[in-house]
Every structure is written in C-alpha cells, then in structure tokens.
Amino acid sequence: MATRVNMTAADFIAEAGAETLTDTDTLDFFGHDVYQRGADLLCVVRPKNTAELSAAVAAATSQNIPVIPRGGGMSYTGGYTTDQPGAALFDLGAMDRILDINETDMTVTVEAGCTWAKLYEALAPRGLRTPFWGTLSGLKASIGGGMSQNCLFWGTGRYGTAAQSCLALEVVLADGTVLKTGEGFTRPYGPDLTGIFLADTGALGMKATITMRLIPEAEAHGYASFSFETHEETLAALGEIERAGVTTECFGFDPSLNAIRMQRDSLGSDARALGKMMKKQGSVWGALKEGAKVVVAGRDFLDEAKFSLHVLTEGRIQAAADDDLERARAIALKHGATETENTIPKIIRANPFGPLNGMLGPDGQRWAPVHGLLPHSRAQACYDAVIALFASHKEEMDRLGVFTGTLISSVSGSGAIIEPCLYWPDASNPVHAASMDPSHFAKLPKLDHDEAAWQLVQKLKAALVDLLLEHGAAHLQIGRTYKYRESLDPAADDLLLSIKKKVDPNNLMNPGSLGL
Template sequence: MPDLQSFDAAMRECLGERGWLTGPEDAAAQSRDWLNRYGKPPLGLARPTSADEVAAVVRLCAAHDVPVVPQGGNTGLNGGSVATGDGSVIVSLARMNRILSVDSVDFTATVEAGVVLGALHEALADRDLAFPMHLGAEGSAQIGGLIGTNAGGSHAMRFGMMQDLVLGLEVVLPDGTIWDGARALIKDNAGYQLRRLLCGAEGTLGIITKAVLRLFPAPCGRSAALLALADFEAAQRVGALLRARTGEFLAAVEFFGEFGLSLALDHVEELVRPLETAGPVYVLVEIASSIPGIALDDILENALAAAFEQGDVLDGTIAVSEAQRAAFWRLREEMPEGQRLEGRQIKHDVSVPVARIAAFIADASRAAKTVMPGVRINPFGHLGDGNIHFNLSPPQGHDDFDGCEMALSQAVYEAVVQHGGSIAAEHGLGQAKIELADRFRSKTERALMRRIKMTLDPHGIMNPGKVVKI
C-alpha cells in the first residue's frame, strides 16, 4: 500500500499548485473518456510543463507503485487515456503546448506533445507548409495522443499515418529516464526503429513529450467531387480507377451510404442533400496539389468521365466553389455526430484489404442482420486504405439493441478476420479491445507484444490495462 500522503506532498512539491490537481471537480472532466464510457477516478491530475517534470512524476509514481495514465486531448474512443483501475495518476500534456520550431528547408516542425493538431495547422497556414493529418477531432486532439494512438484520418492513403509523419521523438520511459530521440532525420538506421515502435503504443511504453514532425508544401489548389453509385462494388472500382488516374494528386477518397447521409441530414442543421440522385452509395474524392497552375478540375473530370463510361457512376458533381467543397466534407464529417444524435449505436473501426471492402460490407451486413433483423448499418470510411467505420443503429422504432450488442460485434469482427482485416484500424485497442485482440490475433503475435511491454515496463506502471495485459 503506497504512502499516499507523502506521495501527494511530493507531487505538489514537484509540480506546484497549478500542476497537481486532486479535488474531485478538478479531475472530473479528464477522468472519463469523452463518450463517458470508461475511466476510474484518479488520485489526481498531473499537469507538467516540461519533460523533466514528466520524468519526475513518473519516477515518483514508480517509487509509490502508482499507475501512470498519459492523456492528450482525450478524444479516443477505446478508453486509452483514462484509468482502468483506482489509484492512478493522469498525466495531462495540455500545458506542454509550444510549437518549438518550424523549418522550411528541412520541412519539419518540432512541437511539444500537448500541441493541438488544429493549432499546428493554423500556425503553418501562413508559411506555405502543411502537416497532412486531418480528422474530425483535430480541434482537440493533441500531437502526443495522435502519435500514441498512431492516428490515421482521411489523408492516410497519400501521406500515411502518424508513424509515417514522425521523424523523431522524445519520450519519458517507464523508469523515469528520458529518451532523446528527437532527431529531424528521414533516414536513421542506427539500430531498431524505436520511433516507429513508440508510435501506436498508446502510452504503454512511455510518455511522448516532444516530436519532430514531417511537413509538406501546402496545397495551393484542390478539386473535389461527390458521386452517387449503385453499390459498394462500384465504389471499390471507382476508388481503384481514381488511384490510377489521379495519381500523385489523390488526397482522399471517402465513401458512405444513404443511411449515413440521412443520419447527418436528419440531425445536423444547415446540411442539404447534395445530389438529385439518392445514392445508395456515395464517394467523396479530393485531389490537391502544391504546384501552381495544375488543371486539377480537368484531371478530376477526365478520371470521372472514365468512371461514368464504365457505368459505375449514377450521378456526380465537381465542387464549383470552396464553400461547396467544404459542404461535401461536412456531410462526411457530421455523420458520426448524426448517428450519435440518432440514439444508441455500436461503433466498429476496422480495416480490410482495399480489394475486399465491398465483399466485407456485404458479408458483415448479412451476418449482422441475421443476428438482429432490421439493424441499421452505416458503413463509411476511407476507400483508399480499406478503413471502414462499420457503425450500427437499432432497427427503426427500437431504442436499443435488445441485448444483441455482443453478438452483433462478434459477427462483424468474424467477417473482418475472414477477409484478412484488422479489428482495430485507426483508433487503437485502448482498454476496450484488448480481449478482442487476444481472441482474433495469433497467440504468437500477442506474446511478442506482451514481451515487449514486460521488458520496457517490468513493473506495469505505464498506462496499465491498455493494448496488452501483463
């Protein structure tokens, strides 16, 4: 049993009044995940302002056997940034929010872990540079959390996930030492790729305190189109065609169905139906370039003409203004909000090989409807990388899933595995999906992960109960 009184005093001494909050109201907002499904009350909320302070906190926690839960913007969906048990400390990186440098020759930015993604976008806006990570939560999500969860988003097909955008990291390890790997190097083969391993470890191997990020020239032109198609097979074919025909410029190719669109239209104000033809399937494509003078509209039009010609497109329109382009994106991005407002739901963040998207949606839908006839299915996501958000609402007129939740998810995940996919595409495992991973991934793979966890965090101090149990 740790001596909590001396621990509390030591934390206060280390972090000061503003850095160590223990009142129940202080930590309340940050002790639960944002969907309010996970999180035990912590001993307190640590708010360090430097890597040295983070290291001191970790050493104190280790000495007192107190679990450490790193937290960024707390926008995760699997409970990765809140506590699984009593008596932990949440370490918020929110006060470490400085953009330390931006280099337009290196095309890099060096930032503290608590920088909000949207703030980084803003800081780069007038410098002709871009950090190409875009996702719904960018107004709250912090760089450290995005790295910890290896975030994906809508541009991952072209620019990769966070692991592809991180050149260097500074990390406080479970024993409280600081690993300074914050190098601005694209090529660095002096040993194992630690920067890649730490990315996506969900804070279970250490706390990211600083990162060197890769930047790109800012796009100066875009062209976007919204298409209506007959089915997901047509969407898959159109996705392949767009990849082949719009090449280097393809920035995002998203898909959703009529049910998803109606959820957004029904529940979110100011949205309007974008095409005369009602789906049943929609594709949103955007191409972009940082080179002035490229005829992007023509390139997109040519590619779409080929898609029309092969009979895969029922209707479609290229955005004629920035406002229309933004309106297309809002339809896609408000879909989760629409489904939340519709009532109870079950979310699945999965991926399959791109060529299996349509077959997976068909099989998973059939299986889910066998479990619960009438269940309403909203599959949407990223056609370019095989990431599908396969989210369910109860049948029309039902308030909930009548106890079918487990069987529905089971059916979906079995279809994922049958199609060679992943039960966790871009949201990670957190605490929610550990048992799923133990079940659907090989013992060999899970044992490898457990051994890595045990050797880097032998006392199980760092974000316990996430990714793997030890």
C-alpha cells in the same frame, strides 16, 4: 517528517511539480472517453513541459501507481480508460507549444498536446503543412494522441496515416526516463526505433514531443462527388482510385450515413464556410457564387443515392489538380457512378477542423464507430459480412432504436477503411458536452440512459470486433478494444512482450492498452 508520512499518493505526485487535481468533478470527467466510463482515477496530472511530465511519471510509478496518457480525449476504444482503479491520468493538453519550425530542413517539432488545428493554423501563413495534417476531430484531437493512435483523414489518400509523417519522438518511459528516437531529419536511421512507439496507444511510453516532415501547402484543389447503387461498385471505385494515387482524400458513406449527415448539417454554416475559403483564396465573387450554389443545391442531391463517394485532389497548379480529378472521375464513372453536386468535399475542406457535432446523432443518440483496415482484395467480403451481421439482429435493433451507418475511406498504400457506426438512444456523457459546439449541444434532445439498448450495442460492437479479426483487418485506434495481440505471429508477440518488459517492467504504463 510526520507530514510526509501522512501524505497521500496524489500529494507525492504533486510534489514532483506538475499540477495535480483530485476533486470529484475533474476525476469523473477524465474517467470518461467518448464511448464509456472507466474505473475511478486517483488523480489527474497536468504537466506543462517534458521535465514536469518526466518527474511526475517517475513519482507515480515509484509508488506502484499506474500512469495513463490522455491527449485530446477523442478516444472511443478505451485508449485512456481502464478497469483498474487508482491510476494517475496525465492530461497532456497544457503541453501544446510549437517548439520549432525549420523551413530549411522542412521539419516541425511540437509538444504532444498541440492540436492538429493549432499546428495547421501556425503553418498556413508560411505556405507549409505536414503531409498528414490531421483528423476531422483536429479542433480537439492532439498530435501526441494522433501518433499514439495512428489516426487518419487529411492527406491520408496520398500520404498515409499520422505515423507516416513522423520523423522522431521524445518519449517518457515508465521510470521517468526521457528517450529520444531518431535524428529529427530522417527516418529510419538503422532499425526504426521511432516506429516502436508509434501506434502503441500509449502502452510503451508517453510522447512528450513529436518531430514531423513539412511539405509546401497545395495551391490548387479539385473536388468531385459520385453516387453508386451498390457497395460493391463503391468499393471497387475507391480501390482503383487509391491505386491510381490521384487523390489526397477519398471517402464515402452508405445510404444510412448519408441520411444522418443530411439531417445534422446546416446550410447556413456550409455557405459561410465556403465563402470564407473562397475569400482566403482572393475571390469575393467566388465566395458569393459558391455560397449560392450550396443553398440552391440544398441537401436533396443525395436523397436518392444508394452510396456516395467524395474525392479531393490538390496540386501546385490548377492543371495538375484538375488532371488528377479527371482521372478519379473516369474511374468512378467506369464503375457505374453518377456524378452529383460536389458540395460535401468542398464544405469539409473549407472548414477542415469544424465543431465536433457528429459525436451525437441528429436526435441526441449516442454514437460509436468500429473500424477495420483491409486490403482491397478482402474489403468487399468484409463489408458483406458486416451487412449480414446487422441483418441477423434487425428485429432487436429496430425494437430498441439502434441503427447504423457505414463510412469507407482509402488509405494510401494500405487499402480501405470500413467503419460501421452504431447509434442508439442513451444519455450523453461529459466528454460530449465539453467537445461539441455548445449551441448545437443545447438544441439536441436530452435522452435518458437506456440499459437494453446499451447492452445490445455492447454485443454488436464485440461481434464486429470478432468479425474484423476473422477477416484479417488491421486497426488504428487499438486501445483496449481491438484484438491486436491475437492477430500477431507468436514470435512477433514474444518480441512485443520483451519490448514492453524492457521499457515498462512493472506494467504501469497504460496497463491493458494494446492488450498488454
């Protein structure tokens, strides 16, 4: 009995059965996300299945210990970092099994820690995939995290965000209860209970398993790239292309982000990735030709481009993919585009889950994106405001070595993502070292912490968040960064609070996330 009296809180959680770590290095590593470090953690819990997850959550919250879910660790919005010390962080990476692939009902069920890359590779031999099939960080990013953050990229131009491919969930609530939502083959059935826990950034419960729709993998593809003189032309073309419904992905970069990408990427790896893709499609000669085209085109084809836009199409037969591509091409040219080499979309599609080397700038600078999702009717005004904000801080940014680049992307049925990325001279953190390709990370200059640059970035990020709120933007990775509750109708906010109170009466499930 004396032993139990002297047990620490972490020991009590460990007794529930899941691996529980308290060493200094582990706690420090898991205290970081891509952007910053949160408060000190009590412990890191690594459950291997839903039963261990449920028991450990119940053990922690029974001791009034906050619990925080972490997927692949790719958050940069405070999704799993908190300013409240003493929390138990749940690393769900060991819950990575693919539990069921049902080719009759066209569904797949996975544990929350399964990565997008692992699922895609498992489905590929069957000629299947999910409609939304991952983020560019999918080598590390987990499906549970993607459903919590409502991520986007692969398939977003046609099928929307991650949440729109989800059919059902198993969620562990704050008291350890395992809640099953949905029937697993259709959504919704009655009120959308599954939807309550999607895009919640882990504030309402921890996802244990996810069931998603399956579709046949595309058999034919099309690629095109365009340059524009202005962001107005680029956004107008992107909007019309999205409304036409002809692309699976449509994205672009401003001149600064184009320049950053050209510095960072490798011609040799580009050629190899394209060759690998062509060989998979059964064309050795095609592999040689595509690799040669990359080397010949080099990275000069966008040097003089003001803005770039890249489109990818797909279909059951090549004629369908080509027809969609021709429609996208006609729209882009109508808005003043010049067609350029389609190297970038081909390279990205050839290696959809590549190494996460964009987490630092070309000379080792830190990176932090800030995004807003806007209807096309408001996108240009918001982009203008972003430009004006940076112009008003130009002198200070230049002096401290802070620079920006902006990405835009279409989201089917919703509008346009505008994502200014901040770069600044500063020391990397452990998440960068663990996530990037080791050889690439080793080549980058190792910078020291720059407090003045960091403070300016903090100020710029806060100003961007306020600007996006003023323009009525929505957000995906809400975490602890975006002002979600400030954007809600008062009656909707009351409903959110009542749901939180029901599923987490003591506010122990990722407190502070989602503004709760």
